[in-house]
Amino acid sequence: MIDVLIVDDDKLVRKGLMSVMPWEAFGMRVVGEAANGEKALEFLKENRVELMMTDLAMPVMSGIELIRIVRKRYPEVAIAVLTLHQDFEYIQEALRLGAIDYIAKVQLEKEQFEEVLGRIHARMLNEQRNQMDEPQSMGNGISLADEVYVLLEVGDKPVVPSQKQDILSLDWRMESDGQIQIWSPNYIQEHLPGAGASEGLLPPLPSETYGSNWRLVQLRDANGMLWTDLYQLLRNYKQKNFFYECDDYEPHPIKKSVYELQEEMEKIGESEDELAKEMLHAFTWVYDDQSFYAMQGRLRELMLPIPKLMQLLYGFTLDWNRLFRAVTLNSMSLPDTLASWKDVIKWMEAFRKLALALTGNLQLSREVSGSIMSAVKIVHEELAFPLFAIDVAKRVNLSRSYFNQCFKEVVGHSFNEYLRKVRIDKAREYLAQTAKPIVWIAEHTGYADEKYFSRTFRDQTGMLPSEYRQQHKIR
Template sequence: MTGQTDRKTMLKVLIVDDEPLVRTGIWYSICWQDYGMEPVAEADGVDGAIDVLQQRSIDIVFTDIVMPGRNGLDLLRWIQTNSPMTTSVVLSYHNDFSYIQKALRYGAADYILKTELNHDDVKLTLQHVAQKAVNNSKNLEELGTSPWTQLFRCGLAIISPFGSQVTAQKSDMLRVKHHIQVSRSSVLLLYGSAPDESVLLEMETRHKEKNILVVFKDTSSTPISSLLLAVKLFSERDLFYLYLPDISRYDCDMDLALNHDKTLDGPEYAVLEEEFSSMQWIYDEDLFSRMLERIIDARPLPSVIYNLFYSVQGQWARYFADGSIPDMLPISNIRFWYQWVNWLNNFKTFISNESHLSSYSPEILASIQQLLIWLSDNFSNNIKLKDAAKMVNLSESHLSRTFKNIVGLPFNIYVRGLRISHAKKLLTQSALKINDISDRCGFTDRFYFSKVFKKETGMAPSEYRNTNSII
């Protein structure tokens, strides 16, 4: 592994866990030399780990999360602020999303389950961790020790919004006292005095096709470790929310960047997930605006936003009889917050246009939303229009007209679509008998099921299975 990390000396590793047997297990279960690493110290808690970090040079810290007293997240925060060039990795038994989210927010390079230490995927993770630690170490070697005791009037980061390689050009180095390669896609330039506006404009013009400039002004009282942390946080979190294609320079508020302590944890995330899933935001512009404001105020990591919308997409699909969402910009192509907002607005427009909503009150629209969810969960039962009308407290005739106008399909056709869509999945993804599939999809008569299925798809159920089966 030393060849892979391009390093002559081994990366020094600290293992932190409150259980001695676990520390021993980690020490001996990983073939450290394969990754250019060497465990040199261990600690049974956060205080002991901080003592080690203050007394000797450590490249990588592997830490548990749940420990007596201060936990692993406290240690990650300490490292992020006091030793930002140290790479940290979480080793835990807890596969809990909130733990993972916080660990990554506090600078962990990765999150590894202890039960998966011998899996092939972990080998790739350890290689990535080793390379990151090598890059940090190279920065320290190039800088020496003097910059860490100096103060600088201005810091300027050159960042690729798309993760491309960034290197400082010779023309960028005028009046620069030091520069640090913070990551593959970001470089920090340190100035003894703030560069003139003309210098910034020239750099902005030179880089605007591929990169952005982030200016950290009046940093004379800011340690370099905090500047590095601010660049890291801007690259990994703030850029996602601030980036716009026509803006190539951003001024960063150091206090805002370093002291932002909000996120979407637990109940707050669950509330947003429920609100987006309900789709009431489509008809209530004030609610939609408040939801977006709460996200921007919390500024969670981009991965949290992706997880949120990937999750609610599955709920949205239940509003469509064929179980699929309209074909718009693929989520996989979205990189920034403004694109998410555009996507959501386009989705709102599509639903509003399709359902002719302008003449209905928010209360009626909300009732139909809840009915669609109920139908998605109960289509396998013997559902009648009168049952649905009773549920939403409308007469059958009123519901029949309203449902067709809002959803775009008559009630019975919509329910039949749900059943046929589910039948297709069972035919292609299970070995269930056709009789059983008929029952599970709400058809009490197999022959009627076959007749309806053939009318909808052009094929008998058995023929559809033979043609499309994936098992």
């Protein structure tokens, strides 16, 4: 069984996770809970834990500090993060520190719990595979020929035993998780004299690789390298550049050199992805072709590691749903896995098509739909400031009368009604999830006068802010 520790300062969250998650279905059991980081460390001293689920925003010790300490003292413990959607920057930091996954608390009631645990369980298994011994001893010390061939799995699905046996029978050497195979002429000739591919011809490919998600790489300048060193080089390539370079239906090999792979490995580090993030979250690319191709080119140019790219896209999807779910009445989603850059482009194109259909279902032009989407984004991002329809209409390049007409048709409320709704919804969130004074909440939701805020809040909810907090505050 996988022993689990849950760390969260909210007792209801801890008890809820312990009772509703299908732990046993994934060979897990909750062996402990802690209300803060210090208590979690005390528990870890005395108990065996293989998976820790921790909140990020906690008193006494933050989740980030807890993750740092646990990764140092207990590197074998896998960590998943529990968080609110607005903690995205902290999520990125947690992932950089070694967390394997994160769960948005606001989605826990709606997500399939099996999917959450299934994803975490799969990633734990993947981590274990990566820590397994290097390829079996057969030939580990033998250097490679100048030119070798490599089969790489597109995506992260391990090879089943029958496939592994077939590949080995054709003298392909396989990594432990079955996602990388190497074929070297000098190894084959040493063990099977007279065997091997003739010059200019491809080596014998296993039948399972035809028409499947395998890509062949022709690798030069491998002479003198050890198998183990090349496997490590290929792992790094597969986790980054291969994702962007592979084309899962291309019949010809990808041609690379060992020197190229080494240079790519040296470049792996913190990428300047803020501009790409900015372009994604501007949403302009959804309705504007030029912005779409510019953003797509920027992301491709960065060649972010796959986990970082997925987190960037997932953060964008959460942001979109936060802003537009009430308008479209639909949630957009990101697939659990994207096998290649081509899959990313397909997802983006499908996202654009669906988003435009949902926001432009009244036969509005793409430009007008985009203007209304921009106005909705302005409301959410600037709700603490004075906002007037005439000013927002000017900012999105529409006349005031046409803006008011289109906004109500698309959103279902007039601009002022929608602004008030968003402000009151944000005030509800502050009242339930924070201890901020009501005057502070009023100011941060666009109400300069606390009394006017209280009257408006009561008109919308049927109770005063203090009464709402009393009934709904998360303890």
